[in-house]
Amino acid sequence: MLESISRIRHHLYPPHTPEITITQAARGTAEGHFPYDFGSNSTMTNANIVSMVTGSDRRELNLAYKGGNIQVTVPENVPVVTPVPASRTDLIPGKKVFLVVTPTETNMYDAHVVFVEKNGVAPQF
Structure with a gap:
């Protein structure tokens, strides 16, 4: 089944991104197209890019995931971000x-993943 949707934000994680390591054994574990809590009728798609066509005002991505595929329109005004390494010195007020x-049991929180604004680019989550 091929669906077509339009994105308001998009994240690209290149292969071998040090912050996001996916082993071959884990590949496909979270793949799919799911409802998301960003807003009404929002979805999340975890997939691999099969092909991309760039037009004058948008990009068309053909994505494949375990059990399906989807065509995604990414308008030019949508931020496309990729994680880059950061350090604790980037965590400033x-x-x-x-x-x-x-x-935690002491009413604190343990962070497992931290994305921080860097060089003027804020996390797009």
Whole structure:
């Protein structure tokens, strides 16, 4: 089944991104097209790029994931971001962050993943 949707944000994770390591054994574990909590009728797609066509005002991506594929329109005004290495010195007051955390027994939080604004580019989550 081929669906077609339009994106308001898009993340590209190149192969071998040090911050996001996916072993071959784990590849495909989170692949798919799912409802998402960003807003009404929002979805998340975890997939591989099969092909891309660039037009004057948008990009068309053909994505494949375990069990399906989808065609995605990415308008030119949509940010396309890729994680880059950062350090603790990038965590300063006023920077935008996105964290994946779990609560502890002492009402604190343990961070498992931290994305921080760098060179003026804020996390797009």
